[in-house]
Amino acid sequence: MPWFEDYQVGQVRRFGRYEVTAQGVVDFARRYDPQPFHLSEEGGRAHPYFGGLTASGWHVTAMAMAMLVAEMPEGGDPAALGASGIDELRWLKPVKPGDLLSLETEVIDARLSEGRPGLGRLQVRTTVLRQGDEPVCRFTALVMVRTRPS
Amino acid sequence: MPWFEDYQVGQVRRFGRYEVTAQGVVDFARRYDPQPFHLSEEGGRAHPYFGGLTASGWHVTAMAMAMLVAEMPEGGDPAALGASGIDELRWLKPVKPGDLLSLETEVIDARLSEGRPGLGRLQVRTTVLRQGDEPVCRFTALVMVRTRPS
Numbered sequence: 001m002p003w004f005e006d007y008q009v010g011q012v013r014r015f016g017r018y019e020v021t022a023q024g025v026v027d028f029a030r031r032y033d034p035q036p037f038h039l040s041e042e043g044g045r046a047h048p049y050f051g052g053l054t055a056s057g058w059h060v061t062a063m064a065m066a067m068l069v070a071e072m073p074e075g076g077d078p079a080a081l082g083a084s085g086i087d088e089l090r091w092l093k094p095v096k097p098g099d100l101l102s103l104e105t106e107v108i109d110a111r112l113s114e115g116r117p118g119l120g121r122l123q124v125r126t127t128v129l130r131q132g133d134e135p136v137c138r139f140t141a142l143v144m145v146r147t148r149p150s
Numbered sequence: 151m152p153w154f155e156d157y158q159v160g161q162v163r164r165f166g167r168y169e170v171t172a173q174g175v176v177d178f179a180r181r182y183d184p185q186p187f188h189l190s191e192e193g194g195r196a197h198p199y200f201g202g203l204t205a206s207g208w209h210v211t212a213m214a215m216a217m218l219v220a221e222m223p224e225g226g227d228p229a230a231l232g233a234s235g236i237d238e239l240r241w242l243k244p245v246k247p248g249d250l251l252s253l254e255t256e257v258i259d260a261r262l263s264e265g266r267p268g269l270g271r272l273q274v275r276t277t278v279l280r281q282g283d284e285p286v287c288r289f290t291a292l293v294m295v296r297t298r299p300s
Contacts (some may be wrong), residue, residue: 047232
């Protein structure tokens, strides 16, 4: 398992597979984002840029998170302490039922916490890809990871 | 209903009410972020800063979205076209079952789209508050709203 010391600036990984379904889009929207373009095909057609049922942006980031966690070992990654924030989140294209999502991550910064011993901070640029190559969402996660136990 | 022209830089609003429950935290985590500290009290206690079951950060932003949409009229706000992105999202404090969330929004920028006629772009600084006054999450939403139909 990787600890903070195992991450290097410039590391790029591609992984993950998440199929977007109409049921998943509507289920998420009903609970958290019940706007017409996230609830039905007709609602999406009334939107000037979406052109049909479109996943909530927060559903897209949730699906990205599901792909990130699916890479961790069963029961959790002992080094992973979550994220303190996100910079420059952009929803680049409407995500629709039938899209097959995957991820590309790149470590763009890695440094020890100044205030918290045993903590490393990574900046990970994360791109959600559709059909393996088209970016549909991008953000930089401010990730907290433990240093290797001594 | 407000159109782009009705928003003014400096407008501040406080609204919303969302009670965080253990069942809601675990349901979201099982689907999208199944890390130990989002799944059980014991998992949360093993985290060095969370101290018990803690909502996924993406669940916190989803609950914020639910409060934003709850302010819109039944069937949707005809001016609301969603958001193109988020800047400077920060999870400031662990959000836990029993917390009562609300929102404060402030319009910090408002301008017409240069490329898309009929579209206005707002920057809305959004703060999720706990128990009415303690900020637990903050982000700036890049919101798309229609101009008033002529």
